[in-house]
Amino acid sequence: MSKYCFGIDIGGTTVKCGLFDTEGNVLDKWEIKTRTEDNGKYIIPDVAAAIEGEIAKKGIDKADITGVGVGVPGPVDENGVVPTAVNLHWGRVELAADMTRILGITTKVGNDANVAALGEMWKGGGEGYKNLVMVTLGTGVGGGIILGEKILSGSHGAGGEIGHMPVEAPVDKPCNCGNTGCLEQVASATGIVYLANKKLEASDAPSVLRGNSVSAKSVFDAVKAGDPLACEVAEEFGKYLGTALASIAAVVDPQVIVIGGGVSKAGDVLLDVVKKHYMERAFSACRAAEFSLAKLGNDAGIFGAARMVLE
Amino acid sequence: MSKYCFGIDIGGTTVKCGLFDTEGNVLDKWEIKTRTEDNGKYIIPDVAAAIEGEIAKKGIDKADITGVGVGVPGPVDENGVVPTAVNLHWGRVELAADMTRILGITTKVGNDANVAALGEMWKGGGEGYKNLVMVTLGTGVGGGIILGEKILSGSHGAGGEIGHMPVEAPVDKPCNCGNTGCLEQVASATGIVYLANKKLEASDAPSVLRGNSVSAKSVFDAVKAGDPLACEVAEEFGKYLGTALASIAAVVDPQVIVIGGGVSKAGDVLLDVVKKHYMERAFSACRAAEFSLAKLGNDAGIFGAARMVLE
Numbered sequence: 001m002s003k004y005c006f007g008i009d010i011g012g013t014t015v016k017c018g019l020f021d022t023e024g025n026v027l028d029k030w031e032i033k034t035r036t037e038d039n040g041k042y043i044i045p046d047v048a049a050a051i052e053g054e055i056a057k058k059g060i061d062k063a064d065i066t067g068v069g070v071g072v073p074g075p076v077d078e079n080g081v082v083p084t085a086v087n088l089h090w091g092r093v094e095l096a097a098d099m100t101r102i103l104g105i106t107t108k109v110g111n112d113a114n115v116a117a118l119g120e121m122w123k124g125g126g127e128g129y130k131n132l133v134m135v136t137l138g139t140g141v142g143g144g145i146i147l148g149e150k151i152l153s154g155s156h157g158a159g160g161e162i163g164h165m166p167v168e169a170p171v172d173k174p175c176n177c178g179n180t181g182c183l184e185q186v187a188s189a190t191g192i193v194y195l196a197n198k199k200l201e202a203s204d205a206p207s208v209l210r211g212n213s214v215s216a217k218s219v220f221d222a223v224k225a226g227d228p229l230a231c232e233v234a235e236e237f238g239k240y241l242g243t244a245l246a247s248i249a250a251v252v253d254p255q256v257i258v259i260g261g262g263v264s265k266a267g268d269v270l271l272d273v274v275k276k277h278y279m280e281r282a283f284s285a286c287r288a289a290e291f292s293l294a295k296l297g298n299d300a301g302i303f304g305a306a307r308m309v310l311e
Numbered sequence: 312m313s314k315y316c317f318g319i320d321i322g323g324t325t326v327k328c329g330l331f332d333t334e335g336n337v338l339d340k341w342e343i344k345t346r347t348e349d350n351g352k353y354i355i356p357d358v359a360a361a362i363e364g365e366i367a368k369k370g371i372d373k374a375d376i377t378g379v380g381v382g383v384p385g386p387v388d389e390n391g392v393v394p395t396a397v398n399l400h401w402g403r404v405e406l407a408a409d410m411t412r413i414l415g416i417t418t419k420v421g422n423d424a425n426v427a428a429l430g431e432m433w434k435g436g437g438e439g440y441k442n443l444v445m446v447t448l449g450t451g452v453g454g455g456i457i458l459g460e461k462i463l464s465g466s467h468g469a470g471g472e473i474g475h476m477p478v479e480a481p482v483d484k485p486c487n488c489g490n491t492g493c494l495e496q497v498a499s500a501t502g503i504v505y506l507a508n509k510k511l512e513a514s515d516a517p518s519v520l521r522g523n524s525v526s527a528k529s530v531f532d533a534v535k536a537g538d539p540l541a542c543e544v545a546e547e548f549g550k551y552l553g554t555a556l557a558s559i560a561a562v563v564d565p566q567v568i569v570i571g572g573g574v575s576k577a578g579d580v581l582l583d584v585v586k587k588h589y590m591e592r593a594f595s596a597c598r599a600a601e602f603s604l605a606k607l608g609n610d611a612g613i614f615g616a617a618r619m620v621l622e
Binding site: 075131143145147152153154155156157158159160161162164165166168177178179181243244246247248249250251252253254255280281283284285286288289 | 464
């Protein structure tokens with residue numbers, strides 16, 4: 001019987017690695033550097049060597065390993081092929097096939113945001129649920145949809161790309177994706193700063209944010225201190241994200257909506273304002289969805305990657 | 312080996328019935344009246360009798376029947392239980408269990424809009440695809456999402472309820488669902504009439520629509536004749552629906568978007584205006600999605616119901 005699985009989260013700077021038992025307990029956790037030089041050609045051998053090293057160190061029989069799951073920052077097709085991953089300097093890489101061949105262990109591959117959502121479903125803010133929407137509020141807005149305990153990858157690797165849902169917001173410059181008026185432009189850390197600066201410029205209303213460098217954290221700290229202008233910014237952010245989540249719910253009807261990423265450290269004050277606007281616009285049956293904060297932080301990727309191979 | 316399956320589409324007025332082979336050929340097709348009196352208690356026996364009658368008439372061996380699929384106008388849980396179906400005068404009905412017991416044939420149950428989407432995937436506008444979004448533009452806006460050839464039912468029976476996605480539209484009265492500003496209020500036949508009347512009232516601009524009773528058909532007929540005011544109405548409709556579809560695509564990333572219902576009879580002129588606005592707002596990878604018109608009309612339900620049992 002299988003006892004072990006590996007969860008690997010390849011990022012642009014480091015590769016996070018985890019050895020798990022099939023119950024989801026972390027047996028070991030470490031990082032290696034992501035060597036992106038020469039079109040990222042060392043990444044696969046480096047990851048394989050890290051896994052082989054761990055197998056040797058722990059004296060594990062390969063027959064006891066269910067598989068290796070890998071999350072990558074880019075689209076992934078249903079055969080585990082990565083068409084391109086800019087942050088890894090990769091062109092087309094047959095990642096699942098290559099790793100399976102090199103290691104002699106079945107390898108599954110997923111997009112990192114989707115994999116993180118699966119991790120939160122397994123052992124994080126969505127534990128106990130099968131149908132989940134995860135939103136990651138960082139520099140951008142990432143997303144992952146889990147239905148029936150499986151990742152929704154999409155037909156063109158764009159499943160759960162909720163940061164690029166169109167929103168009706170007064171945004172005056174294009175998003176990194178090329179469109180103008182994406183959710184990410186008003187609901188990410190960067191987006192919250194954009195909304196705050198716009199509001200600061202539009203009036204002389206007093207605010208603790210005035211005269212200081214504004215960040216998503218300073219905005220939500222000011223909200224907690226009762227700053228009226230910061231509260232207006234939070235309301236606007238909450239309206240955009242809450243309404244987008246109501247749209248998502250009318251499509252996939254999740255049991256739980258998990259909010260993670262650096263911005264989510266604001267905690268309940270953030271959850272409350274998003275949920276308030278969600279409740280105003282969500283279809284009646286979808287108002288039963290739970291809201292929770294992500295719990296696994298940067299480890300969501302290795303948990304989700306490991307969980308992928310247990311399907 | 313199984314040779315046959317039944318597809319049943321229970322509506323508020325008639326029950327459509329189809330006998331199919333497992334390749335999707337219609338072997339027989341008929342209708343019975345939906346008897347909604349006495350809390351709809353005759354509906355199940357009537358449907359069962361219709362199927363038994365057909366089996367007897369055709370001399371079919373029950374062992375050659377894969378199953379019976381049933382679409383109903385209401386939410387359906389994963390066990391084939393209908394919590395309530397207003398148009399059938401039903402409270403909670405354990406439809407799949409009851410039908411399976413009465414007929415001695417495995418019965419599967421789905422929401423009618425979702426089932427119709429599966430029908431269009433099998434033999435209609437989405438044939439050859441596995442991941443599909445279907446929008447039905449009738450009195451309301453219905454929807455169905457198919458992922459990996461399976462219906463997305465959702466956690467509370469609200470999967471694919473895209474008619475109740477929030478839109479930023481100047482709507483001044485509540486939707487039937489209780490919210491204000493649902494897609495259905497501006498993208499259904501009723502919604503198009505609403506948009507047209509608003510535009511007619513707002514100016515004295517000449518239009519063939521003026522002085523006549525406005526319908527979705529008359530609006531799109533006027534668009535085909537080059538009427539400028541009607542074209543503005545179509546643009547507005549296209550913006551709401553195209554943007555909503557761009558949102559949906561960023562979530563589920565379909566291969567094909569199928570548009571059906573009475574309003575879709577306008578044909579390419581409708582498809583073009585929706586697609587134009589979709590392309591403006593969709594995430595780059597999602598712009599590869601195909602657009603097509605539904606092909607099965609009122610038969611989509613029986614096709615989809617039959618297809619459900621072939622999973």
